[in-house]
Amino acid sequence: MRIVFAGTPEPAVPSLRRFIESGRHEVVAVLTRPDAIAGRGRKVTRSPVGMLADEHGIPVLTPKRPSEPEFMAQLTELAPDCCPVVAYGALLPQAVLDIPRFGWINLHFSLLPAWRGAAPVQAAIDAGDEITGASTFQIEAGLDTGPVFGVVTEKIAVTDTAGALLGRLAETGARLLETTIDGVEDATLQAVPQPTDGVSYAPKVLPEDGHIRWDQPALAINRRIRAVTPAPGAWTEVGGTRLKLGPVEMVEEHLPARVIEVRKTGVFIGTVTTAIRLDQVQPQGKRMMSALDWARGARLEPGAVVA
Structure with a gap:
């Protein structure tokens, strides 16, 4: 499939790397957040996902908002079949969600419907959960409410920091996301609606x-x-x-x-x-x-x- 990969921080890098190295799907572009000032030197810095795309000569799209007409025109011209997403960091309007024929498939670092939102790993540790994981689901208008394709589970160690746990989930989740995209292409995978009970939310950590x-x-x-x-x-x-x-x-x-x-x-x-x-x-x-x-x-x- 032709894919446009959307992601921004380091935990999204393993997923993009798997798509690049597997060669099964053509990564025609990467969507990431605009370059930002970071570090003690206060230098304008490309996102980790953007830097990996640059290394492989993949076009990088950095709209301030995905609703910008110019970006929507670019995405339409690229004609992706599917857009896998890992921690992109901006809401996608319905007009953008409708462009790829298989839609946008998100890797979320929780066992949905638990810990929908921006900081699921932090919330799971703070709540004392013993088990967490990652889920792939079809993005729709609601906040992490779409039907789920697959999950992987991960035990939370008593010494785990959010960084350590997220590092493991980024790797196992990357395999899950690749398998999900393969299954969608082969029509061997069917998304299942999330249960209505067990819903919890993980707002951004300030x-x-x-x-x-x-x-x-x-x-x-x-x-x-x-x-x-x-x-x-x-x-x-x-x-x-x-x-x-x-x-x-x-x-x-x-x-x-x-x-x-x-x-x-x-x-x-x-x-x-x-x-x-x-x-x-x-x-x-x-x-x-x-x-x-x-x-x-x-x-x-x-x-x-x-x-």
Whole structure:
């Protein structure tokens, strides 16, 4: 089939790479979000999907909005049979959905109808789910509501960060998406409507969602930190200064909530249940370092607290 692949961030790269390397389908173009300013150098940067397309000489389309008449004309001229999608990052109007004869087929990183929306992996970790996965479905007007072609499952480890889990799902999901497109072409795969029960939503994770509330149980704090790692990142405040947190360890002892205690064995913070031991932290304007190195340099007063 002639396909136009739509995707933007790193988790979409394995899927595009599979389509390029398999050679079964012709990738006639890639649709990705416009180049954006990123990094400490504040340079205009191509999306990871766009960079992979450039490496293989595939035309890259970067409309500000998919509803732009110029883009719709380009897509019509390309005449794709199907458009596979992985984390493209913009809503597709019905006029665009109607252009390819097999429509747009999305790879979503959850077991639909659970965790529809922008941040399914983060939501699954934060909720304490033990199993998650990826689903391929036909895009329609609703938010991740279309009929499902196939799923793969993945166990969530107790140490998984969103980055680690998403990395695994990006690879297994890429195989699922390729198999789905093959099945659609061969007419051997039929999409099944999503059940009406078990629906949940995963809105976009914002930087303020990474602000850790220490008046919660240690288990909930641990899950939240893992859910927002690596992005947008977990953080707290010490003495009015923001401190970014890496993954932490729960320990079987108690400290008053929010109180920091520095020992030879590490830096501990109290919660409403058991304490948490910090591992790596990043003070503002500095690199990641061990929590003990940070605490020694910060010269914390006895009874110092986080906010």
